[in-house]
Amino acid sequence: MRSYQIAVIGAGITGLTQALWLQRQGHQISLFERGGERLDHHCSHVGAGMLAPYCELSEAEDAVAHWGAAALKRWQAVTPTLALPVHMTCEGTLVVAHHRDRAGMQHLAERVTHAGFGAHRQWLQRDALRELEPELEGRFAEGLYFAPEGEIDPRSLLPALVETLRQNGAQLNFMTEVEHLAPGEITLRGERHAFDWVLDCRGLAAREQMSDLRGVRGEIITLRTREVHLRRPIRMMHPRYPLYIVPRPDHRFVVGATSLESDSLRPATVRSTLELLSAAYALHPAFAEAEIVEMNTQCRPALPDHLPRIVQHDTLLRINGLYRHGYLLSPLLAEAVAAFIGEQRRPAATAKLWQSSGPATGGGRA
């Protein structure tokens, strides 16, 4: 197979997975990121890293569950091969609801069955709930358990991807803004540089070129306490958006996330903070004494159908619209692009993601 020179623009989860998959196919990767190597400025830094293909069916279409289940297996295979350790668990997701929100849980169960994934969900009554999460004993009469789901910690995954790329010879350019990108070339500080392929993974910054891309604001809080011992992500049904609590190393718990039609990056509001913290407290009163270690706001890059998209303009590919599913789906998009560049084929399972846009007109200011 021919080895290509490939420029990847953007070191979010989309760009980093694209870069890794292509590097492992033997291509030469140059990564360009306008932010610093700490990678604490972008949407991917804030994402919760839930790998919950079936729970997502409360909002998403069936394809997301099919792709997400396949992608979760890719993460399981890839993370042990990375240059740094990555925190990833596959202990399932437990969904619970207070009495007034029970209809939402029932709806999710029906939706999952209707989509053909009924075998992956299990209703649990009090005793089984206690066995799974002893500290929730007596708080909920029943729960819905999705055993094959998992979570991955972006705070260990992103540095591990960067380090793996570096150790395997990728050229990493942080603090480097690409001014213009077009099929086969990018412009940096006024100078044009040629590549065999250019991958635009700029998230929301690509809005000028993808006019139907919009931001969906999410607020998320990290707590720390030694008093709570949850074993797996817990989702609580909520009338406006799915709320979840994800246990992480160092006694941290990620509590997220709001979902608001806005691209404002202003700090979290009182209302959202109250909702998130009330949910945590209602789940487990010991959260009352937890420390708030982080509060973050970011905007998810979303397309109208809430599905990701790969747009081809000759040798420029735009990979975007990961919305709520950057961690869940990025390995599958990376696999699709690697198959296309390496073997000129579009895998049937992800054919729906592609959009060709005719001749090489995909330029415009980056």
Ligand SMILES: Cc1cc2nc3c(=O)[nH]c(=O)nc-3n(C[C@H](O)[C@H](O)[C@H](O)COP(=O)(O)OP(=O)(O)OC[C@H]3O[C@@H](n4cnc5c(N)ncnc54)[C@H](O)[C@@H]3O)c2cc1C
């Ligand atoms: C609160 C919240 C919770 C979430 N939870 C989950 C979850 O549990 N599971 C899940 O799967 N997903 C989750 N997501 C979604 C996920 O985080 C996003 O889908 C994902 O981060 C999008 O990644 P991206 O790489 O496309 O964009 P980004 O992370 O925004 O990366 C784009 C990068 O491109 C760089 N860039 C832009 N322009 C240029 C330029 N001209 N030159 C060089 N670099 C440039 C930017 O600096 C940035 O680093 C969540 C999102 C939010 C906000």
